[in-house]
Amino acid sequence: MxxxxxxxxxxxxxxxxxxxxxxTRPYASIREMANELxxxxxxxxxxxxxxxxxxxxxxxxxAAGGVAFARAPTEISLLDIVEIVEGPELFTRCxxxxxxxGDRKPCPLHRAWAAERKxxxxxxxxxxxxxxxxxxxxxxxRLTD
Amino acid sequence: MxxxxxxxxxxxxxxxxxxxxxxTRPYASIREMANELxxxxxxxxxxxxxxxxxxxxxxxxxAAGGVAFARAPTEISLLDIVEIVEGPELFTRCxxxxxxxGDRKPCPLHRAWAAERKxxxxxxxxxxxxxxxxxxxxxxxRLTD
DNA sequence: CCTAATAAAGACTAAATGGTCTGAATTGAT
DNA sequence: ATCAATTCAGACCATTTAGTCTTTATTAGG
Numbered sequence: 001m002x003x004x005x006x007x008x009x010x011x012x013x014x015x016x017x018x019x020x021x022x023x024t025r026p027y028a029s030i031r032e033m034a035n036e037l038x039x040x041x042x043x044x045x046x047x048x049x050x051x052x053x054x055x056x057x058x059x060x061x062x063a064a065g066g067v068a069f070a071r072a073p074t075e076i077s078l079l080d081i082v083e084i085v086e087g088p089e090l091f092t093r094c095x096x097x098x099x100x101x102g103d104r105k106p107c108p109l110h111r112a113w114a115a116e117r118k119x120x121x122x123x124x125x126x127x128x129x130x131x132x133x134x135x136x137x138x139x140x141x142r143l144t145d
Numbered sequence: 146m147x148x149x150x151x152x153x154x155x156x157x158x159x160x161x162x163x164x165x166x167x168x169t170r171p172y173a174s175i176r177e178m179a180n181e182l183x184x185x186x187x188x189x190x191x192x193x194x195x196x197x198x199x200x201x202x203x204x205x206x207x208a209a210g211g212v213a214f215a216r217a218p219t220e221i222s223l224l225d226i227v228e229i230v231e232g233p234e235l236f237t238r239c240x241x242x243x244x245x246x247g248d249r250k251p252c253p254l255h256r257a258w259a260a261e262r263k264x265x266x267x268x269x270x271x272x273x274x275x276x277x278x279x280x281x282x283x284x285x286x287r288l289t290d
Numbered sequence: 291c292c293t294a295a296t297a298a299a300g301a302c303t304a305a306a307t308g309g310t311c312t313g314a315a316t317t318g319a320t
Numbered sequence: 321a322t323c324a325a326t327t328c329a330g331a332c333c334a335t336t337t338a339g340t341c342t343t344t345a346t347t348a349g350g
Contacts, residue, residue, distance in 0.1 A: 001242050002235070003148040006338070009241050016253055030297070043339050049298065062347020063295045078254075090147070096154050097146050099290035108161055108277040108286045109223075112268045119264070123257045132253040141253045145244035151308070175327075188309050194328070206327040207317020 008085040010039050010047050013143050015081055018057070019073050019129045020136045027059075027066030037144060047085070054084045073133070079124035091121035153230040155184050155192050158288050160226055163202070164218050164274045165281045172204075172211030182289060192230070199229045218278070224269035236266035 017037060021028035030048060034041040048067055051057045058070045069076065082090065094101035095113040135141035146154065162182060166173035175193060179186040193212055196202045203215045214221065227235065239246035240258040280286035
């Protein structure tokens with residue numbers, strides 16, 4: 001799809017949606033979220049359960065249930081999400097998958113990639129959900145096609 | 146594996162190997178390449194056939210056969226390889242896969258990602274095979290674990 | 291206490307990706 | 321001409337990822 005798996009993309013868009021939705025009510029409904037964002041409901045459910053198990057979200061069953069943040073949204077970075085879904089090494093590993101690739105005995109792309117992955121990682125770690133929420137409320141940002 | 150598919154990683158490492166091997170003989174043997182680089186032979190064959198069909202490589206069957214470059218290695222960028230294997234939009238599309246994501250009505254990551262993908266694309270397009278070959282000959286670069 | 295709405299759990303299917311195998315076509319060397 | 325080494329072609333299998341379905345446990349509200 002892109003450089004991220006669809007699981008990961010769903011997770012990111014979903015937490016952004018959750019950040020917006022939980023401003024007006026205690027829990028964001030997964031079914032509603034799936035409809036709004038055009039994602040398969042059951043699949044989204046699994047992705048969010050994963051985030052719940054990892055302490056990003058809490059959930060409530062039953063009527064008016066859904067998911068909310070376990071920690072303050074300002075304390076959750078997009079990197080937290082990506083690392084849970086894609087594994088912790090996306091921005092650490094060699095681009096060519098070589099085991100001992102590093103400054104000594106590098107692969108042909110090591111130098112350039114080492115700088116780039118640092119930037120990429122920073123992109124995700126510096127982005128706060130709270131900033132995104134504001135943009136979504138003002139409709140200057142969007143989460144759907 | 147990484148942000149690139151294993152097909153793509155194989156393709157990149159293979160052309161780098163080919164650039165090195167064809168300095169001393171007309172064709173690089175695919176079987177030898179598969180052994181040296183630790184890749185499944187038949188799978189690598191397919192990946193290289195793909196590059197042959199797209200005019201990056203030429204091949205020769207029979208004894209002493211193998212693959213060589215169809216164009217001068219200095220005229221082939223790593224981006225050419227990546228775009229053939231991963232499709233032409235890896236560094237163009239929205240990170241969240243949204244259709245009309247752009248400067249007006251952007252997704253929450255658009256601004257940051259637009260800058261980043263440009264860099265990433267540049268990383269691949271600016272890297273010349275010839276530079277890599279030199280490093281490989283001097284053993285300051287490597288293609289295996 | 292009931293009931294409807296909801297998330298959790300897990301079995302299952304579908305599609306994409308990675309990998310294997312066999313046989314045919316081609317080539318260089320003997 | 322023959323033979324061994326090689327790529328090419330395509331069928332096939334395995335693994336991973338994406339997606340579906342059904343059942344159970346839980347919750348709020350009447």
